Amino acid sequence: MQEWMQSLLDLQERDMRMARIEALVKSVPAEKAAAENGLKAAEAARLAAKEGVRNAEMAIKAVELDIEGVRTKMRDFQTKTATIKKNDEYQAALHQIETCKKQIAAQEELQMAAMEGLEAAKLALADEEKRMAAAKQRVAGMLGDLDARLANCTAELETMKAQRRDTLGNVPPDFQQRYERLRASKFGGGNRVLVAIRANGSCDGCRMNVTAQIRVNAAKCQLATCSNCGRILYVED
Ligand SMILES: [Zn+2]
Structure with a gap:
């Protein structure tokens, strides 16, 4: 990471x-x-x-x-x-x-x-x-x-x-902007907007499956967002 x-x-x-x-x-x-x-x-x-x-x-x-x-x-x-x-x-x-x-x-x-x-x-x-x-x-x-x-x-x-x-x-600016926008949204406040991809390949925010491509992008620390909830995804070390 x-x-x-x-x-x-x-x-x-x-x-x-x-x-x-x-x-x-x-x-x-x-x-x-x-x-x-x-x-x-x-x-x-x-x-x-x-x-x-x-x-x-x-x-x-x-x-x-x-x-x-x-x-x-x-x-x-x-x-x-x-x-x-x-x-x-x-x-x-x-x-x-x-x-x-x-x-x-x-x-x-x-x-x-x-x-x-x-x-x-x-x-x-x-x-x-x-x-x-x-x-x-x-x-x-x-x-x-x-x-x-x-x-x-x-x-x-x-x-x-x-x-x-x-x-x-x-x-990086793209992460910065997305992160700030999400924090200002309904996902902000006491909720996480930056969430891990779970071991089973799902989004830790909404529990929906994440595609292989998005997983790969996230693993490379590129801006990857959940196609269901829009949260930023990352891969844990
Ligand atoms: Zn999600």
């Missing part, structure tokens, strides 16, 4: 590695977006918990207002009793006062429940804030890793691109 053919085979391995690195680079924005979406979910949960605290505080205020209203009413009746002369009116006023007391007792129970609700809502908010802080830290770490990956991959790709230019420079 010609030396340049071995270089081209090595280059192909590196090109396949480059394709994997390029895929890693390409997936960075989507991975960043996914990480940031995780943060959005945590922020939404935190805001919902904050809203829960606000609602609980409003519920307490509402009960307090109700209680205040009934207390005012009760005080009015109490003031009135001092001036009422008729017994039945006096009894009626006492009855109203009793009713107010019962209402206040019932409302105070609601107030207790509302206060417990507020405590629970505050605990839930504290939980969500902790979760949010952890998510922020996690996402910052992920974004940092992704930036580092991007920087490393980009630097590695630059080095590899320079290397491949040097290697390709030593390869």
Whole structure:
């Protein structure tokens, strides 16, 4: 095998590695977006918990207002009793006062429940804030890793691109052009475009038989391509 053919085979391995690195680079924005979406979910949960605290505080205020209203009413009746002369009116006023007391007792129970609700809502908010802080830290770490990956991959790709230019420079132009065209085609990326003729005389890319003439050409390191798939063929030493 010609030396340049071995270089081209090595280059192909590196090109396949480059394709994997390029895929890693390409997936960075989507991975960043996914990480940031995780943060959005945590922020939404935190805001919902904050809203829960606000609602609980409003519920307490509402009960307090109700209680205040009934207390005012009760005080009015109490003031009135001092001036009422008729017994039945006096009894009626006492009855109203009793009713107010019962209402206040019932409302105070609601107030207790509302206060417990507020405590629970505050605990839930504290939980969500902790979760949010952890998510922020996690996402910052992920974004940092992704930036580092991007920087490393980009630097590695630059080095590899320079290397491949040097290697390709030593390869005959017809091989160079065919190889580049195939790598840019659907056969490129993670697939080989330069394939061996197998011991049974078939193309290692598509497994179809290769004619004797093509085998001879390939053995002489002349440009030989599979008549079925179009890949460049070579003969192993
Ligand atoms: Zn083939």
